[in-house]
Amino acid sequence: xxxxxxxxxxxxxxxxxxxxxxxxxxxxxxxxxxxxxxxxxxxxxxxxxxxxxxxxxxxxxxxxxxxxxxxxxxxxxxxxxxxxxxxxxxxxxxxxxxxxxxxxxxxxxxxxxxxxxxxxxxxxxxxxxxxxxxxxxxxxxxxxxxxxxxxxxxxxxxxxxxxxxxxxxxxxxxxxxxxxxxxxxxxxxxxxxxxxxxxxxxxxxxxxxxxxxxxxxxxxxxxxxxxxxxxxxxxxxxxxxxxxxxxxxxxxxxxxxxxxxxxxxxxxxxxxxxxxxxxxxxxxxxxxxxxxxxxxxxxxxxxxxxxxxxxxxxxxxx
Ligand SMILES: [Fe+2]
Numbered sequence: 001x002x003x004x005x006x007x008x009x010x011x012x013x014x015x016x017x018x019x020x021x022x023x024x025x026x027x028x029x030x031x032x033x034x035x036x037x038x039x040x041x042x043x044x045x046x047x048x049x050x051x052x053x054x055x056x057x058x059x060x061x062x063x064x065x066x067x068x069x070x071x072x073x074x075x076x077x078x079x080x081x082x083x084x085x086x087x088x089x090x091x092x093x094x095x096x097x098x099x100x101x102x103x104x105x106x107x108x109x110x111x112x113x114x115x116x117x118x119x120x121x122x123x124x125x126x127x128x129x130x131x132x133x134x135x136x137x138x139x140x141x142x143x144x145x146x147x148x149x150x151x152x153x154x155x156x157x158x159x160x161x162x163x164x165x166x167x168x169x170x171x172x173x174x175x176x177x178x179x180x181x182x183x184x185x186x187x188x189x190x191x192x193x194x195x196x197x198x199x200x201x202x203x204x205x206x207x208x209x210x211x212x213x214x215x216x217x218x219x220x221x222x223x224x225x226x227x228x229x230x231x232x233x234x235x236x237x238x239x240x241x242x243x244x245x246x247x248x249x250x251x252x253x254x255x256x257x258x259x260x261x262x263x264x265x266x267x268x269x270x271x272x273x274x275x276x277x278x279x280x281x282x283x284x285x286x287x288x289x290x291x292x293x294x295x296x297x298x299x300x301x302x303x304x305x306x307x308x309x310x311x312x313x314x315x316x317x318x
Pocket of ligand 1: 239
């Protein structure tokens with residue numbers, strides 16, 4: 001029973017190759033068994049889809065081992081899924097979040113051109129969903145994970161950040177750039193030794209010096225891959241700069257810092273505080289905002305912080 005995972009028929013587009021076996025759960029005389037409905041190398045044709053629609057079957061199954069392949073299928077089909085009116089916003093949010101997590105895991109394991117382009121395509125699709133679906137914020141905020149990995153943290157920052165960007169009226173083009181930058185903001189951590197990244201407790205001066213290189217390293221990794229970004233570079237480079245000049249790598253002050261980076265500075269900290277890490281207990285949203293207001297008041301942009309608190313309050317998170 002536990003070797004199979006449920007998926008929905010809605011997520012499968014007719015006449016496409018899914019890339020993994022699809023099963024139906026059949027119950028007979030009190031017994032349940034999974035039967036193969038579409039083989040991995042065969043196209044899932046329209047006739048097969050229509051038959052299930054007629055029988056009102058929306059729940060299908062894949063083998064647990066094929067989770068990655070299914071996620072790649074969803075990613076390649078994301079534009080269609082997100083523009084399909086028959087799929088509920090809640091399911092779209094789950095697909096968006098799951099696809100982002102899978103995609104970013106690949107980005108951090110293999111930081112190269114092909115995967116950076118995937119981030120960009122994904123960000124564009126996610127922003128389209130956020131802009132067109134009134135329930136996106138409610139559904140996405142509900143599922144942001146509190147496990148801590150660099151990639152889940154990056155998905156959270158990009159998700160919360162994009163929703164906030166819509167809330168403060170950022171235009172579509174800027175939102176797409178902003179979302180891509182947020183997905184990749186900690187990319188430079190792929191160049192930091194795992195002993196430092198995973199260390200429990202405070203870093204030594206030398207370790208902190210090394211850690212502080214990650215914004216510049218992130219930009220270097222992207223440039224070396226041949227990818228050409230614009231404002232995304234500012235987000236990656238400046239996301240640890242503080243308004244009072246106490247941040248890194250350059251010690252820039254308020255107006256010298258790109259407005260997107262000033263937003264990321266707040267959301268990056270907020271998500272880190274609300275997330276379960278090996279060495280700290282996750283804070284409640286309200287407490288996290290209080291920590292930022294009380295302990296980082298001079299470091300953050302006050303107007304942005306006020307708007308962010310208002311935004312979270314409006315979604316029942318504070
Ligand atoms: Fe960072």
